[in-house]
Amino acid sequence: MTxxxxxxxxxxxxxxxxxTLDGTASTISGWVDAVTHPTWFKNALSGSWLGHQLHPVLTDLPIGAWGAAVALDLTGGRESEAAARRLVGLGILASAPTALSGASDWSSTRGADKRVGLVHALSNAVATTMQAGSWLARRSGHRRTGMALSAVGLSITLxxxxxxxxLSFVRGIGVNRTAFQRQTRSWTDVAADSEILDGTLVRVSVHDVPVLLTRQDGQLRxxxxxxxxxxxxxxxxxLDSDGCITCPWHGSRFHLEDGAVDRGPASVPQPVWEVSVEDERILLRSADAA
Known part of the structure; x- marks a missing residue:
């Protein structure tokens, strides 16, 4: 069986x-990084304010609009012509922020993921162009041509x-990498208090869960x-002077105090750990374990 x-x-x-796609991907990624450099814009596109990535939410809008337009074309008859045209137009409008949020996420990927993401983006660009042609054809009275362009465009979109x-479900792009980490409700000894100097970043382990331990202005985090x-x-x-830690891979910044995202591409806060010092030993437990 095949x-x-x-x-x-x-x-x-x-x-x-x-x-062979790497050169094109690198060039376009550089353009995207330049456009999304302002922190407020990067955070808006990454979904830092939403609690997870924005792009998957927005994709429903153009796909839904174009799918509904094709459904009306197949079942609605002439009386649905105006509604179908409006749906095609709405899908085109929705595709702009959808593409921009996706490009922002894509620019932080690497290697094979970046290549697949590039083909994904270019395919969507072709599909959107066909939908624009469909809208123009419908507006000019060429309904059958518009219907055909919409159907082909939707097929490319799918x-x-x-x-x-x-990328999401096989490669894990956009998946919270701490989602399945074990929580620890009991205080666990991880280091001597004297080992954590001010301004240093130390990786410790709490039951095989890697934790960043640092001291800034005398405060353990x-x-x-x-x-x-x-x-x-x-x-x-x-470690930044404003109490944030910047990831070395893609530049995401998090507040050490509560793990909140200060700058994307991260959209999910970092889990924080409670710290206690007893007998000159540092103890940790999950922050929500109390």
């Missing part, structure tokens, strides 16, 4: 290995969505050492 997923898997593996699903965004080692990052 594996029904063999063809899509083969195509994706081919894209992942296509290093194929592109498969690539997006692969502890947050999970694995960046929620892509798993970067925060203990190799930069």
């Amino acid at each position: 594996d029904s997923t063999s063809m899509p898997s083969t195509v994706i593996r081919g894209i992942e290995r296509a290093k 194929a592109s969505a498969y690539l997006g699903g692969h 502890a947050i999970s050492a694995v960046c929620t965004h892509a798993g970067g080692p925060l203990d190799e990052g930069t």
